[in-house]
Each structure stands twice: as structure tokens, then as C-alpha cells.
Amino acid sequence: MTDDELAPFRTDPLLVALTAPAERDELAGEDAAIAMFRSTAGRFSRRGRLLRRTTLGGAGVVLGLAMTGGVAAAYTSGLPGPMQQVVHDAIAPLGIPAPDAPPPSRPRHHRQRVTDVPRPTPAVALPVPVAHPTAAASPRPAASPVGVAPTAAAPAPSPTPSPTATVRPTFAVAVSRRAVPIHGSVLLTGRLTRGDAPIGGRKVFAAARAAGSSTWTRVASGTTAADGTVSLTVSSLTRNVRLRLVAPRLATSAERTVVVIPTLTVTLSRAGNDRVARITADGGAPGDTLVLLRRDGSSWTQIDSTTLGSDSAASFTVPGPAATRVDYRVRLAPTRQHAAGYAQFSVRAR
Numbered sequence: 150m151t152d153d154e155l156a157p158f159r160t161d162p163l164l165v166a167l168t169a170p171a172e173r174d175e176l177a178g179e180d181a182a183i184a185m186f187r188s189t190a191g192r193f194s195r196r197g198r199l200l201r202r203t204t205l206g207g208a209g210v211v212l213g214l215a216m217t218g219g220v221a222a223a224y225t226s227g228l229p230g231p232m233q234q235v236v237h238d239a240i241a242p243l244g245i246p247a248p249d250a251p252p253p254s255r256p257r258h259h260r261q262r263v264t265d266v267p268r269p270t271p272a273v274a275l276p277v278p279v280a281h282p283t284a285a286a287s288p289r290p291a292a293s294p295v296g297v298a299p300t301a302a303a304p305a306p307s308p309t310p311s312p313t314a315t316v317r318p319t320f321a322v323a324v325s326r327r328a329v330p331i332h333g334s335v336l337l338t339g340r341l342t343r344g345d346a347p348i349g350g351r352k353v354f355a356a357a358r359a360a361g362s363s364t365w366t367r368v369a370s371g372t373t374a375a376d377g378t379v380s381l382t383v384s385s386l387t388r389n390v391r392l393r394l395v396a397p398r399l400a401t402s403a404e405r406t407v408v409v410i411p412t413l414t415v416t417l418s419r420a421g422n423d424r425v426a427r428i429t430a431d432g433g434a435p436g437d438t439l440v441l442l443r444r445d446g447s448s449w450t451q452i453d454s455t456t457l458g459s460d461s462a463a464s465f466t467v468p469g470p471a472a473t474r475v476d477y478r479v480r481l482a483p484t485r486q487h488a489a490g491y492a493q494f495s496v497r498a499r
Contacts, residue, residue, distance in 0.1 A: 316344040320353075322394050322402035328488060330410050331432035334384035337369070339394040339402055340377045347377030353396045355381040360389040360485045368392075383407075387432065388486045411481055413492030422469040424496050428479050429462040432487050441465045444476040457481075470499035 318341060325336035337355050341348045354370035369381040373396075383392055386409050394402040411432025418425045428439060434457065441453040455463040467477060474497055481490035 318343045318348060318396065318400040320394050320396055320400040320402035322405060324392060324405040324407060326407065327405075328408045328410055329386055331387060331412050331487070332385055333409070334382055334386070335392070335407050336380060336382055337392055337394060337405070338378065338380045341373050341379070341396055341400060342377050347373075347375065348396075348399075349373050349375040349377055351377075351396050351399065353379055353381075353394055355383055356393055356395055357383060358391045365393075389488070408488040409486075410488045411490035413479055413481055413490045415479060415492045415494045417494060417496075419469075420466060424467050424469055426465045426467060426477065426479070426494055427462060428464070428492060429460075430457055430481050430490060431461070432490065433457050433461045433481050434484070434486060435459050435461060437461075437484060438482040439463045439465075440480045440482065441467075442478040442480060444478070449478060467496060470497055472498055474498045 320339050320341050322337065322339040325338075326333075329335055339353070341351055341353065351373045352370070353373060354367050356365040357368045358365045368383050371379050371381050373379045379394070381394070383390075386407060389406070389408045391404045391406050393404045409432055411430050413433075414429045414431070416427045416429075418427070426441075430437065430439070437457045439455050439457060440451055441455075442449040443452050444450075453465055455465065457463050465477075465479070467475070474495055476495045477493065479492045479494075481487075483489040
């Protein structure tokens, strides 16, 4: 049969199944089938010639192909499912018993080149927006371009303070004396700085708070020099006082205490054989205590006491001249207003 005569049968299912490459499970039992075929080749050859003469068209082609290598396979159910049924129908006149029902096999498909099969475009699952109760209340950030990570807004730059601007100014202070006689003066000195930098040309003043008072009073003023130093004199002190230096709206120094020492004046007069010692206390106050002490060898013995009157004075009477000189001391007790005051007098020997 020529190629032209076979052309109508090229689409026949059996021909397509026969020309397809064999599967692994289709080759099972191949050796046993070939041995069986060789043992019965003569008997099947005579029947094959008869069949080829009596079979027409596609059936003849099918039987010829089956006899050349597939009869044993058809008998043992070793052929593919579609081919098994066709061959069985074709060789039924030969008297070959039908095999058991073949096991289900995978459907055969026409093989195609990979490039001929269109690949489906995978579907992309898009997220479904879900409405939340608070979605309307919260602002939605602006969408960023694909592949670009959103960036937070840069905070506004804050001004960087200079190193000296964060350091508070300080006012160091010192006093020339911690105790002065009544109506005396002291020199109050200080240095105004911010860190290690001096502050010059700044108006400052000295403030005083007298003992027993809660009010600060301005008692002297001046201007700091280029190196930040200043010296102010505080004069006419009559009571114990606290002093400090002040740079308005900038700095205030620590406090320094100055005590005032009253001045005691003693006047002796005769009263018969006795002597009267009148003591006046400048800086003392009425009611302050006066104590009379006598020197006995190397120690002092208290022999009398009194208080200052309204004129800040008091008197003591002592024995007149004796065989030896007698030394006395008067002491004004300290108070909040002043420090202790002392005075000394003697009665000569006769």
C-alpha cells in the first residue's frame, strides 16, 4: 500500500496510538510476549495471510501492524487501552480468546512540543480591602511609588545652643573681715563669670539684711571690670548683717555674715573709799547683760552683773585702793544684734 493510500488512515486512533512512544508500564511483560510470539509464529503466519486477503482498509492495516509485534501483547493485555480494544475486535475472527479486562490506564494524549502549548498567565491574587470602623477616622497615608519605601518626614532642625549659652552665670564673693567694730566698714569683692568666661561691664550692687530683719537693702553699687571683678565698700555697720552681691536678672552670690562688736567705755569715780565704774556700750541695746570679772592670778572670776539701761549704760561699784593693784574686766554678752564687747579697768594700790 502506498503512502497516498495510507493518508486517510493517518488520523485513525489506532494508528496514532501505535506510532506514539511506549510508556514504561506499556513495556511490562515484553520479553514473555516475544517468546510466545516466536513459538506460534507459523500458525499465526497462515492466519495472517488469510486475514490480509479478506480485511479491507484500516482494519487490514491494523491487523498487519498487530501481527508484526502486537498479537502477544494483545493476548496478554499488554497493549494500551484504545489499541487493545481495536486489536481485539480485529482478531476476533481468528478465534483467539479475549483477555481479562485490562486495568485502567492513563489517557493518552497527542504529544506536542513545549513551545506549541500556550502557558496560562498565573492569576495574581489581589488583596480585598476590608472596611474597618475606625478607617474613616484615621487619615490614610499617601501612596508611595512601587518599589520605593515611604520615608518619614524629617523633623525641623532645632537651633543648636552655643556652649556658653547653656551655662548659668555665677558670682563669686568674699568679704575683707568677718567682724568689725561698731560703725566699721568691710570690703565686699566678687567676680562675675559664665563658665570660664568673665562678664565685664555689668551693673551690680551689694545688698544687706540686718539681723532680725527679713528685708534686703541696697547698700552699695558698681560695675564689673573686663575680667568680671568688682569691689564694693559697705560702711557704717551698726548691727550684725548678711551681705551679698547681685547682678540683676543674671546672678546672685552666696551670703556672707559680718558681726559688729560694740564699743564699751568705762569711767571711774570715787564714792568714799570705793570706786564707781560707769560703762557705756555703743552698739548695745537696753536690757543687754553686762558682767564684771576680776582677775585672780591667771584666771578671771565673775563678781557682779547688771543690764544696760535706756541710755545703753550701767555702773559697778568696786573696793578702793588696796595693798596691790586689782584688774577688772567688763563683758557685754552677745545677742542677735551684735557680738560680745569687752572693756577693762584697774584700781591702783594705795
